[in-house]
Amino acid sequence: MFFPKMTVPAQSRVTVNRFMGYDRRNGGELGCFEKMENLTSDGYPSLTVRKKRSMVTQLSRPNGLTSKDCLVWVDGSSLYINGECTELSLQNGEKQLIGMGAYLLIWPDKKYINTCDLSDWGCLENTVETSGSTVMWLCHGDGTLWQDYVTGNTAPDEATLWLDTSASPCVLKQFDENGWIVVDDVSVMISATGIGVGFAAGDGVFIRGCEAEDMNGSFVLQAVDDDYLVVQGMVEGVITQSTPVTVRRSVPEMDFVVESGNRLWGCKYGIVDGKAVNEIYASKLGDFKNWNCFAGLSTDSYVASRGSDGPFTGAAACLGSVLFLKENCMERVYPSPSGAHEIITLACCGVQKGSDRSLAVVDGVLYYHGLSGICAFDGSLPVCVSQALGDMRYSHATAGCHEGKYIVSMQSEDGAWHLFVYDTRRKLWHREDHLRVRYFAQCDGGLFALAEDGTIWAMQGGNDGQENTVSWYAETGELGLTVPENQYLERLQLCLRLEDHTEVCANVSYDEGATWQMQGRMVGQQGCVSDCVLHIRPRRCSHFRLKLQGTGGCTLYSVSAVYERGSDRP
Secondary structure (H helix, E strand, O other): OOOOOOOOOOEEEEEEOOOOEEOOOOOOOOOEEOEEEOEEOOOOOOEEEOOOOEEEEEOOOEEEEEEOOOEEEEEOOEEEEOOEEEEEEOOOOOOEEEEEOOEEEEEOOOEEEEOOEEEEEEEOOEEEEOOOOEEEEEEOOOOOEOOOOEEEOOOOOOOOEEEEOOOOOOEEEEEEOOEEEEOOOOEEEEEOOOOOOOOOOOOEEEEEOOOOHHHOEEEEEEEEEOOEEEEEOOOOOOEEEOOOOEEEEOOOOOOEEEEEOOEEEEEEEEEEOOEEEEEEEEOEOOEOOOOOOOOOOOOOOEEEEOOOOOOOOEEEEEOOEEEEEOOOEEEEEEOOOOOOOEEEEEEOOOOOOOOOEOOEEEOOEEEEEEOOEEEEEOOOOOEEOOHHHOOOOEEEEEEEEEOOEEEEEEEEOOOOEEEEEEEOOOOEEEEOOOOOEEEEEEEOOEEEEEEOOOEEEEOOOOOOOEOOOOEEEEEOOOEOOOOOOOEEEEEEEEEEEEOOOOEEEEEEEOOOOOOOEEEEEEEOOOOOOEEEEEEEOOOOOOOEEEEEEEEOOEEEEEEEEEEEEOOOOO
């Protein structure tokens, strides 16, 4: 007896061993996932679970986070440096914390503190109003008084120093073999009790209230003591007044402040003292207290009006320049050692309003959240790099960077918060979880995040306060839509590595994610790391979704799909 010969169905295998992260676009690449949580590219090309985070401390009113040689944060109105509460008192509210050398500058409070000497702190601005008698007389630039000069329209024959009041303005002249010559080294000493307290030589100040009109205005202090100031100017003889004189060192109102080239740079758009302002500022070189020193030197302060429309939405220092961004353009400042700074307006995608803390430099490229998504600026033109996030619109982004990765927390249109990680070297996106971050800071080779609830997290973990476990999942889009009609999926084979007590479940959906059916489950062996293979046999269908979920550490090395060719007979 002979039996009929059976034909073994032809099989084909498709294996994915390079996982390309998060991608919500239709028809995404094999190895991409439409939804995910707490996965990372750290093990690329395999897919791994992110590291556990650890809690550093808990703040009651989180208002700021940065780092110098240690972590610095603001809790309510208190500033903490390396966990120690400083004596510097602040207003309650969100802060911009800018480092310049050993100093930390705090905006909008306009205060400073030396992070190496916590007793050195104060206010950038200073105002003194005199009481009692104020005396003004002529002196040398170092404060030494001019003695034995005569005043009048003509000089007596025996005089050697003569204040010529016939000139306009009056000038001090000295007689030598060539006759009367004008003395250049002439300044005015303004003397009053306590008038110089809080000021230093080189400060740019505004003086008002002087009965000598020429002594009201903007000056640079030549010399200072507690009870006198010396400024360039001229007065007729000795002037004494009892009405108050006000001396003020001021700092402009600014929306955003950054440090570059040993200067602070800032910008302002809006109404200040009843006047419309659209300006960019720079402090005096090496002096964060002075913004009004205009003595014609390369080290002077700087101010420039701009013609671009709209409020400033962010600022950053990178690529040897300073960038002040609006939603539809950027003002790029090219600092000059001679003080002849140049500003170029570039029409491009800028920073979305409310995402000013999304700017971060990764490997020399500036990344930020704009109207079109996450943009990368390498010095030419910004380009969008977030196409993989799909059509969902996001806002209120805050970002940090660590080891070639751009980490951004932002809010989607439906109100949910998402923490995304962009691996800039591999061009891959991954989604971690719903953590809402207000500030990021890098310190001691790690990345720290201040969450909305006041928790400061060490994002790469630590010895204390670690999360108990990490729950994760990865969900594909529709699989099988590109498979020929005469083939069907016979089985899926997943190669995994499970850590101690890790649990993994494989689920399949045949109705576009409306319901899920568990197709397999594995648990890691106690006390060891184990490699295993999980087999899934879905029912015959045109397309389906695969969802892997679990708790604990896991690495997915590959997914193989075995297809079988169906019969061609009717």
